[in-house]
Amino acid sequence: MLLHQIEESLGEFILKNGDSSSLNLETLENILKREVDKGRRFNKGSIKDIVEATYLDEIFGFALDITQDTSIGDSINYIYSLFHHLDIYEIRNAISHPNRQFWDCYWYRVAAIASDPVNEILGLESVKQTLVAAENNLIVDPPEEWVNKIIWQIPNNLPHTFDHGLTGLIGRNKEIDELKKHISNPRVNTIALVAPGGAGKTALALDLLEKLISTPSSSKFIDAVIYTTMKTEKLTTDGVVSLDAIETIGELQEAIVSSINIVFDESFETFDEAIKDMQDRKILLCIDNLETLLRDTPQAFEELNYTLPVQWQILVTSRVSVSNATVLSLDTLKQKSAIHLARTYASKKGSLELKEEIYSSLIKSCYYNPLAIRLTIDLLIAGKDLPTSVGVANKEIAEFSYNNLIETLSEDSIEILETIFVEGDSNRLSLCELLDRSLDDIAISILELSKTSLVRRNSTEQGETYSLSDSVRGLLLISPRNIKARTKIQNKIHQRRKLSNEIDIRRAQKSIPQWHIEFVPKNLKENFKVFISSIIRHLNKARQSIETAASLYRKLKEAESFYSDEYLFHKIFGIVLETLKDYNAAENSYKKAAKLNPEDPSSKYQLARLYHSTKRYDEALNQYQNLIEMKWINEQKENISFGKSILNGYYLSLLFSGQYTRIEEETKDWKKMGIYRGIVGTFRVSSLKRQAENTSESDPQTTINFLIRASKILDDVFRNDGYVQFSNKQAIKLFDEIEFCFSKSAYQEFREEGKLLLEFISKHLFEVISEEKQYDVKPLIEKLSDIAIYGNPFTAEVWKDISNSSYSYEKEEDGVPIGLILVKISSRPSSASYLFAKDKYGTDFYLHYEQFKDGNWKVWSQLSVNDNLFIVANHDEAKAGKAIPVSEIYLLDDL
Structure with missing residues (x-):
């Protein structure tokens, strides 16, 4: 009113x-x-x-x-x-x-x-x-x-009554909205609503079409709706009932012409005549149960679609996939919606109200299928008990939909179904591995399966995974489609599990620490563990072969969407990208890894190294500082080498960014650093040497102070921590700087300091160059011998001979053989096969009877403290902090 x-x-x-x-x-x-x-x-x-x-x-x-x-x-x-x-x-x-x-x-x-x-x-x-x-x-x-009077209705031939009219459409709001979006999009030509029988495809399509014809805004993209059905049979409580229906492409074309004549009050006689006259109209053609045609002549529908006017849209419902269509697969109803449907249907059919637990049991047994639910309630009303009712309904649905649907699938798709059945939850990469198929082959089959409701597609930010519904799993269990493929896949999964266990065992046996690049956590998924371990095994080769690096890149790129939530994936990807010189992408990968697992030291270490190699020292410093704050500088045996690497990177970053005074301040307590005292002390030496370089031209006194302090620290390092490679390299740089300064006239007045520094070099040079075999010491010795300071040790003949690499046993004028070291016994346990000795610089040597070349046990046992011997040092076997072993021992008198 x-x-x-x-x-x-x-x-x-x-x-x-x-x-x-x-x-x-x-x-x-x-x-x-x-x-x-x-x-x-x-x-x-x-x-x-x-x-x-x-x-x-x-x-x-x-x-x-x-x-x-x-x-x-x-x-x-x-x-x-x-x-x-x-x-x-x-x-x-x-x-x-x-x-x-x-x-x-x-x-x-x-x-x-x-x-x-x-x-x-x-x-x-x-x-x-x-x-x-x-x-x-x-x-x-x-x-x-x-x-x-209906105030607005688009011309149509929709049926006046719908199968779901009794209850209305329940639980399909999301699908309705998605269908509306596709139909209102002029770029979407064909839309396919795909689901097994009884899922409610026709009900959904008709409900949507009825809303469209009664909504004025629909006229913007639809001039008319034409509906035709190809349903050949219908499920009832009495079983499958045959219907008079369209079965061929010719019959479908005749039905379309007839519908056009009814809707537009026309009298077209042929299909070609009708579509030619209607080519400028925006017509939505709905074809229900298209699988009737697709099963017999799958190409016929595509040919029909190509002949239709450009402005027409097609909405089809089908149990099987439809090529070149935008597909909307119907999932089963949600539990709440399924109970709502059961309750509403039972009420409308005049059934007594059932208990909540009966409704829950009923919909679960019917796998939330709308048709199964309605059929089961019909059977209940007819006097059947619940188990019998459900059994009949499900038996009919299985025969009515599942078997027919399976028969339309390719062999590859069947194998994927069997793989998902065995694996439980699959992604594209695992399907590739288990089926020995390319990613493209898997994509084609997944596309075919996604147009049905056999496979559940689960989309997350990390990619897609696929699983089976309980009903499909049950049907595959009792009716395997390819038992040979199932057995083969099961064997592969067992093999993958075995490989995963072997990886864990190898990690435990080698005691690979968490920071190591080869560390693979035990709790990873088997798929990923096997995959990433195979990549790690080839990293060293990739660093020397661009082809190997490129191959690893392709494998990682293909797997990226599947493992994007795994920190280890991004870390390893970063290493490969860095090998290929894509530093920006490598940086992003390391950052992702560190974000996914902030406790992983290796990701931050790799990022720090990348920053350092690209001269971004401040950013590298932040990463190293973070690792120090995480307490990775500790004296646990398995972490010492990593701790030294962190300290090395940290102080180098400070050194290269010119923060010498900061290094000096932070290394004040270097002697208290335990196992790390040598490396920290050496960096203190480096900062003093750099400062000496900066003042060498302008302030000789300050420069000498820096050099004296540096030499004392390095002398301590050599005495207590040994001649390790890093300290040796810094010593050579310090030696060069001392020579550079005292070769200048401005430093001649500092004779005492000069003598001390030259004696420091003389004391350690032989041991340093023995370790640094690639270093050509001759030019340095020649320059040092030219420094005009009284008592310069490098004026002695021994250094000239060493610089000429003369290691013969000829005696010098003072009787000391060339190539041997004169030592004095410093410690002599009684009746022991070994003893300790020192050279004139205080270097400790370990002497064993087995190396005694010119005497027997009696002579050996009579040696005592302060006796002199000649030795040949075995620097190859030397260990930090230990006395240097020897390879030959001689008596003074015999030589």
Whole structure:
């Protein structure tokens, strides 16, 4: 009553304020064509005829036309927006469809418009009067012809009754919205709604189409809806019932022509004639149960689709995949929706209310399939018990849908089904590995399966995984489609599990620590553990072979979407990218790894090294600092080498960024650093040497102070920590700097300091160059011997001979053989086969009887402390902090 009055008042507003010349001509032409097509007489020059033939949305359009540039134009716009926001068109169509539920909210929406002051502004006083009458229960029915008049409907041939009409469509709002989105997109030509039998494909399609034909905004992309079905049989409580239906492409074309003739009141005789005349119309063609055609002639539908006009869209329902279509697969109903459907259906069918646990058991046994639920309740009402009812329904559904669907699949897709059955939860990479197929082959089969409801697709940020529903798993269990493939896959999974165990055993046997690049955690998924271990095994080769590195890159790139949540994947990927010189991508990979696992030291260490190698010392310093704060500088045996690497990177970053005073400040307590004292002390030496370099030209006194301090620290390092490689290299640089300074005249006055520094070099040079075999010591010795300082040890002949690499046993003038070291016994356990000795520089040597070349045990046992011997040092066997072993021992008298 109230809505009728609003519409009538708006029509009177147009009659009172406008004329045909002020109305939109295109809209008038559309109304004229519509009325002529329906066989009605219409005078487009008569404003009265126009208003009588106008739908509600068109009335608003005309009201906006006649109020354009007037003071009340905004008021028309306002009331028009209220109609849209409150969806009054839905209410108007509900009035014309007695089978539709009429909600209480409809009254309040219409009352909100009727009570708005805008009606008084527009002079629609009768609306307010009707509202008052309604509120006082003075109800006057609107004209019957108005009630029966549908205010908006796109031409169509949809059936008047739907199979789901009893309950309405339940639990499919998400799918409805997705279908609407596809249909309203002009770039989507063919849409396929795919699911097993009984899932509700037809119900969903019809429910959507009914909404579209009754919604005015749908006319923007649809001129008409044509519906045809190819269903050949129907499930009932009595089993499968055959139907008269379309089975060939020719019959389908005839059905389309017949539907066009009905919808448009035409008389086309051929398919070609019909589509030619309708080629400019935006027609939505719905073909139900297309699998009837696809099973027999799969190419026929594609050929039909190519012949249809460009502006047409096709919506099909099918149990099998449809090529070149946008596919929407229907999942089973959610538990809540399935219970709602069961309860509603049972109530509508007059069944007694069942207990909640019975509903739960029923829907679970029916695998949440709508048709199975309805059939089971039908059987219950017919007097069957619940187990029997469910058994019959599921038996029919399995025979009716599953077997037919499986028969349409390729062998590759069948193998994928069997793989997922065995593996439980698969991704594309695991399918590639287990089936020995390429990623492209797997993608093709996954596409085929995704167009059915056999496989569940689970999408996450890390990629897709695939699983089977309980119903499909049960059917595959009792009806395996390829038992040979299943056995082969099971064996491969067992082999993969064995490889995973071997990886864990190897890691434990080698005691690979967490920071090591080969460390593979035990708790990784088997797929990933085997995959990443195979990559790690080839990393060393990749560093020397661009082909190997490129091959590893391709493997990692293919797997990226599957393992993007694994920190170890990104770390290893970063190493490969760095090998290929893609430093930006490597940096991003290391950062991802560190973010995924902030406790992993290796990712941060790799990132620090990358920053260092690309001269970004401040950023490298931050990473090393973080590792130090994580307490990786410790004295646990397995972490010492890693701790030294961290300290090395940390102090080098400070050194290369010129922060010498900071190094000096942070290394004050280097002697308290335990196992790390040598490396920390050596970096203290490096910072002093760098500062000496900076002052060597301008301030000799300060420079000498730096050099003296550096030499004392290095002397301590050699004495207590041995001649390790890192300290030797820094010693050579310090030796060079001392020579550089004292070869200048400005340093001649510092004779005592110079002598001390030259004696420091003389004391350690032989041991240093013995370890650094690639270093050519001759130029340094020659330069050192030229320094004019009294007591310069390098003026002795021994250094000239060493620089000439003369290691013969010829005696010098003082009787000391060339190539031997004169030592004095410092420690002599009684009756022992070994003893200790020192050279003149205080270097400790370990002497064993086995190396005694010119005497027997009696002579050996008579040697005592302070006796002199000649030895040949065995520096190859020397260990840090230990006395240096010897390879030959000689008596002084014999030589």
